[in-house]
Amino acid sequence: MLKIGILGEYGPYPAPGGTTTGLLVQTETGHFLIDIGSGVLAEMTRHISLNDLDALIITHHHHDHVSDLGVLKYAIMVERAQGKRDRPLAVYANGEPKNDFAKVTMKDHVIATPIFADTVLTLCGATVRFAAVNHAIPTLAVAVEKDGKKFVFSADTGPCPEIERLAEEADLFICEASWLIADEGPAEIGHLTTKQAAEIAKKADVKDLCLTHLYPDYHPETIRQEGTQYFGRPVHVAQKGMWFEL
Template sequence: MRLIILGCYTPYPPPGGACLGYLLKGEKTQVLLEFGSGVMARLQEFIPFWELDAILLSHLHGDHMSDLGVYRYAADQAIIEGKRRSPIPVWALPEPEEVFATFTYKEALRSQKIEPGQEITIGEFTFTFLLTRHALPCVAMRITDGNKTLVYTGDTEYFGELVDFAKGADLLLAEATYLGVDLETGATGHLSAGQAAQIAHEAGVKRLILTHLRSWYKVSDLLGEARGLFPYSQVAVERAIVEV
């Protein structure tokens, strides 16, 4: 199982960067997690865009899905040119309804509803979902190929059930929007780098990658906060190829 970090920034990308997007590759399966601004261009550096087996969105905020609006035209053109013969499934929570309704597009895309607690199989990957604590309904994802396990937090505040959900994972990909000082001044709706590291420590994961980064924060500050609690912490680097 390989994870390619296409984009890692919020709420907007810096020059030359991209918002959230992760390409998950197996032996025969290619799945895109999130589809934020800048991810459409970045995806094509690694695979032909029409070869995706599925797209999964943790929730429907723009930094996680805005390039899907562009992708549907590209996927439609691939159908017209005969490069692809079937719609690409887009898995997401169905809220807000008016946004979810746009995910079915001609013969190119088909919306599929995620239900928290359900298990789905896409190629060699099995996904389970946990509803998180965020401004919009959002899910964390636990993904396994039967050998390795990746847990992705989506967007969330800290809560104990997330620790149980991440137990024993080979890799925890965790949002780290804040530093501890932000929480002290009342910030809500997201994790700090320290909280992400706390989850990694309590869950006994092997590695932690911090993502959902504010580009104006220093990597050294994020790492300093995280490694004080969990030494095996890294910060997401765009275009990095990670062996789970």
């Protein structure tokens, strides 16, 4: 079993009542987070307890992907002090920039291990692989595979061959779509339009596409229409509380 929950869908800041990037991955043997943006910790605790969280992956060190890391550290520390959690939290964080990685560990409570494009992890019975993608700072896209099923998260990226290769034949591709077609930003920022995300997914022959990292002012139906037009079949638009099971 591989279940993926959307805990946050906005970027670079949340809409009123919303949250920025965070995904909860569940298998038969545990749970791990991918990114922990604004509001993600509170949303996670709607689904699991802090003691149920086995690990956190950090794709990159931009605030809309890590802003709840500080309060997560406090939560783990307090839960352990009260005897509600029996172990430190393992965090697998992008090893670059080094000064950002160095801030992740909290002695005795949060233990950080650096990850890079060639890192391979086994988490909760799933194999986790990475690819360096095209963003303003070092960023890793994530592929999670278990029992013949494959889920890929683009993280933040502009067009690049690395994300196309990682997403190839994925059962589920959760891909950033920061811009509507008319609003495409400068290439050096490293983000995708709805059209670019859909075209990558189509080229990679993914089975199911969910667009995320949504600008708060955009209407979800506009995002859906643009994505569907270029993917060639209906796409999902990420929404807090949405779940996929592979």
